[in-house]
Amino acid sequence: MPKRTNPTCLDCGLNWSHEAASGRRCFVGRACISKRSRYRHRADDLERQAAANSRRKQTGSSSRRVLQLPIIGYRTPPKIQLILYRDTKESPVHAIAAKVWDDGECVAEVEAQHAIGIHQNKLRETLKQWKAFLQTEYGDQGEVKISSLPVKHCSLCQQAGSDSDAE
Template sequence: MLSAEQAKALHDPEGDGCWNPKVCYNRRSHARHRDRRNQARNRQRQTTVLEELAIDISEFTDVWTAILVVYRPAGTDTPVHAIAAQIWQGQQQVAVVQPIHCMGLVPSQVHAYVRKLLALLDEHYGIRKFASQERFDPELCPIRPCIHHPMSER
């Protein structure tokens, strides 16, 4: 914050003796302009455009997949609230199996329903197993009326 003359007087050989003209001018300039340089660097980082790489996915457009959608609370042994399915061809969703409530069904009945669902998918689309399973909270159950949405009954 001192001027160059004040810094020299304080740090020259009559002062504490640390003034070195080869280094100190650059250090002082750097300290004076630090905010401006940091601001320019930040602007540069923000305006840097990332390169987008395109991958040819045309060979995957004919791939049929099914996703089992299960509405159940988090945990390992929680009861299944509802079951649905989504059918995809490539990146496009082409069909949906509407959810059904599983309240009152024992696990063997839930498994029997899933087997029926897979038989239907095999018959229509040649899908023999689910590609993945998505778990959603029962609060997101779209079926009305639902025990988790008592206001929707009115």
């Protein structure tokens, strides 16, 4: 909180000349010279501040500039999605695929591969290898998500169905 204005200093600053003020008992030198100047020009300073504030309000801007800088620093790691095509959790895996998502865009994709007839242990091992490869390629800190889709969405079966329809 600012100090209160000393009425003696205010009177000295407004009504006394420098020579007369320097002869007073309370005159301290540099501090008094600074105070006297501030008190003498106080009305002008307040007027100047009020004018600047009203200009700022009229234009709707302040003296601060707003800068648009690119965002640097934190970036979300890519997300790796392993897709299993099967109808239920208990049913065997029909096909497997993978996608890598970075900032909402698919940056890499492993096309669907049929897994019919492959032993469950071999399938698990293949998924671990895919996951390890994609993590080394796109970052270890990335989130790995395993999702399931119904067999009717298998892209290989849809391509085979459209090829037989064309003939």
